[in-house]
Amino acid sequence: MSISEPVSSSRVASLQPAVWSLLQPRIPRLLLAVLFGTLALGSALALATVAAWLITRAWQMPPVLDLTVAVVAVRALGISRGVFSYCERLAIHDTALRAAGNTRVGLYRRLVDVPPETALRLHSGDLVARVGASVDDLADVLVRAILPMCVAAILSGAAVVIIALISPPAAAILAACLLVAGVAAPWLSGRAAAATEALAALHHSARDTASLLALEHAAELRVAGRLDPVIAEAVREHRDLGRAQDRAAAPAAAAGAVSTAAVGISVLGAVIVGIMIAGHTSPMSLAILMLVPLSAFEATAALPAAAAQLVRSRIAARRLTDLTAPAAPTRRRPETHRVSLSRGDRLAVVGPSGCGKTTMLMSIAAGYPESPLTAAFFAEDAHLFDTTVRDNLLVGRGDATQDQLTAALHDAGLGDWLAGLPDGLSTMLPGGAAAVSAGQRRRLLLARALVSDFPILLLDEPTEHLDAADSDRLLAELLTPGALLTADRTVVVATHHLPAGLDCPVIRLDP
Structure with a gap:
């Protein structure tokens, strides 16, 4: 009609x-x-x-x-x-x-x-x-x-x-x-x-x-x-x-x-x-x-x-x-990009913006809907709520303790920032993301992922807007078993680049 x-x-x-x-x-x-x-x-x-x-x-x-x-x-x-x-x-x-x-x-x-x-x-x-x-x-x-x-x-x-x-x-x-x-x-x-x-x-x-x-x-x-x-x-x-x-x-x-x-x-x-x-x-x-x-x-x-x-x-x-109508057919990815993960795997998906990294992460998440290998997708533009720092982190894990929340913030590089807050974890973030810089927002989202207890973590551009040194350090720690996350957890990171010398399986997507 x-x-x-x-x-x-x-x-x-x-x-x-x-x-x-x-x-x-x-x-x-x-x-x-x-x-x-x-x-x-x-x-x-x-x-x-x-x-x-x-x-x-x-x-x-x-x-x-x-x-x-x-x-x-x-x-x-x-x-x-x-x-x-x-x-x-x-x-x-x-x-x-x-x-x-x-x-x-x-x-x-x-x-x-x-x-x-x-x-x-x-x-x-x-x-x-x-x-x-x-x-x-x-x-x-x-x-x-x-x-x-x-x-x-x-x-x-x-x-x-x-x-x-x-x-x-x-x-x-x-x-x-x-x-x-x-x-x-x-x-x-x-x-x-x-x-x-x-x-x-x-x-x-x-x-x-x-x-x-x-x-x-x-x-x-x-x-x-x-x-x-x-x-x-x-x-x-x-x-x-x-x-x-x-x-x-x-x-x-x-x-x-x-x-x-x-x-x-x-x-x-x-x-x-x-x-x-x-x-x-x-x-x-x-x-x-x-x-x-x-x-x-x-x-x-x-x-x-x-x-x-x-x-x-x-x-x-x-x-x-x-x-919810089906999207128009897109160029099919090579069969080698179909991912099967085991407990403890580390995988990097590397490519420029628009090449399909986020789509691949969501496809992986759809393939692991049930325990014991439940996958959690943490988007790069995830929402920060107009509430306390604590409540924003509890989105990742509702029963996390004070010590776990503090440790996650330190691991994400926000230890000094947390120490400078007037009320610590109880500090309000007026307007959510408007209360922090782009880099602080990205670190808060990373801390939310770190505090979670999902067996599989799918992280979309977790170090975007960070300086090169911090970005390389965090990527290396995320993709190294036992560094930031225990060796039995599976981690897949989508990023534009990888630090030199990192020994990790990589899927490279063309533009």
Whole structure:
């Protein structure tokens, strides 16, 4: 389906089964929300009907007791609308939030199962946009599209039936206008918004990618003199996103005008029919004929926005399914690069950036999912959390002692740094990686790996951003059994270079 394909209510059923399996909405709770929504707007429709009867009947000055039931009904309907609306919000937001959680968990599980080249082909900014905003857009289909569409369909039918009991011609006019407001206007809104919403989604991803690039690599970009252009690119992408969103809002405004015109035509038609049948119809019926259509269109007023949301959700669904789609075939590595490890092995994977070192490490990790040889992959861009030094190291091993944490920091070359901290291991790292230099960040990540107790350690560029002497020393100690790590642990290191004279098996990858 192209992104400019028209939108209709049947699109709900056309969402990909795989996406529905991720969303996993609670159908009983969704139906309960539809029931509450119908009762809320149904209370408004019944209120208009009863109020019209009460006003015209009171004009005839009957005994007060004749109006008592209607007065009580007006009060009850006014109160019940608020109660039912509140219950509807509770039910639908509970459903949508649980569905969003199910979707994210399902995506994480799929990303674990897909080949490394599939999981790593996207920049972290694009991953954030897809797992964040795209999941939210997908879950919003329940709140902003499916619910109002179901409620509008039920209430519109009820309104036409009520008017048909008074005047079939007026009911026919109302039905035609409801079709314009409830089908034609959303269809136009969705058709016009599809292309611009797709453009906005692309800008959203580009904006996140540019912003995260500036945040994650600010130090390196500043040294290279490229930080200001990268920040300018992020600002430009943000402005482009705003303009794209403005363009997406314009068709919705046009659809709103069509809906308003449909309301006016419906009321005008009711007036004309009322004049024609005034001679043989009670004043109460005429009042109902005029007021009920106004309440009926309250249900259809949200449908143009629902159609636009349906478009956004369909685009989000496609982005999420593409997230775990197989990557394009890449050049196959020689068979000699298939690695089989034994306890205590040391192996270096050497090559320039982009040659596939990280992919090889993740492939090795996937080959040892269970004990006794469980492999742990420590990425070069692993996250440092906005918490204490201790908590950042405990990510590697939750039951590590104070002495083990301190020893790991000393082994990674952070002994002097630790001694200078005001609270030692309890020192907070505000902003995570923003609180340390690039070299300190890399040493902290190495210390996290050293404190772990996994039988197989897969270290991706553990000495990047360190000076040559420290880098060579740490690489030699990591790849020498018994130096930093006990001889019975298996260590695989991906790096750009190796120190001279190191006796270690090596796999060299070409660019």
